[in-house]
Amino acid sequence: MTSIQSDWNQEIVDHFGSDxxxxxxxxxxxxxxDYFWYSPVLKKQLxxxxxDCVITPRTEQELTEVITFAVxxxxxxxxxxxxxxxxxxxIPLRGGIVLDTTKLNKIIKIESGAGTxxxxVKLGVIERTLRETNQELRFFPSTYMKSTIAGFIAGGTGGIGSIEYGTL
Ligand SMILES: Cc1cc2nc3c(=O)[nH]c(=O)nc-3n(C[C@H](O)[C@H](O)[C@H](O)COP(=O)(O)OP(=O)(O)OC[C@H]3O[C@@H](n4cnc5c(N)ncnc54)[C@H](O)[C@@H]3O)c2cc1C
Structure with a gap:
């Protein structure tokens, strides 16, 4: 079992603040x-x-500083x-920082057929925003109200819409 208290925890709080x-x-x-416990195999393993801590950067600058500190x-x-x-x-296998990126949630740009x-940003927010310009996501997971664009790209495959448009 990984310990929650590491020798750098206090240093990181002092450096970035408890906010x-x-x-x-x-x-x-x-x-x-996450929902690893759906699998009896993973449940046992994970x-x-x-x-050791959770860090939730609010800006890209904070994100860069946290990654630099950790590296x-x-x-x-x-x-x-x-x-x-x-x-x-x-799930962290060797402790460390859980880097929560949900506060980096700005829609930077939406164009016709593309977005930044x-x-x-939650997929549900993207879908809702696209509809304002008569567009929609081609496919998305059934968890779209909670899941993020980065989490879907890094961890997901497809879902609603995939029969017609394929997967990632
Ligand atoms: C009931 C249920 C139904 C589901 N249905 C579907 C489905 O239809 N289709 C499907 O594809 N999936 C499905 N999933 C799986 C999951 O919901 C999706 O893949 C979802 O898009 C993951 O997004 P998330 O933000 O929750 O990612 P997380 O679970 O938070 O992370 C997923 C992966 O992305 C990485 N990641 C997250 N954020 C970043 C970041 N900022 N930078 C780099 N890497 C990052 C994480 O480290 C992790 O490896 C389902 C899950 C459940 C429990």
């Missing part, structure tokens, strides 16, 4: 898990694996979106 760094055990444990100290990072994956993809988004 974006959370170390409370119950919260860190909750944020270290339960009791947690990060310099060789602290593992696991990015996390809506945590709706069901294969344990966000920050990583943490």
């Amino acid at each position: 974006i760094v959370k170390t409370k055990e119950v919260y860190v444990k909750r944020m270290s898990q 339960e009791n694996r947690y990060g 310099q100290r060789r602290i593992p990072i696991v990015p996390r979106g809506g945590a709706t994956g069901n294969y344990g993809q966000i 988004f920050q990583a943490g």
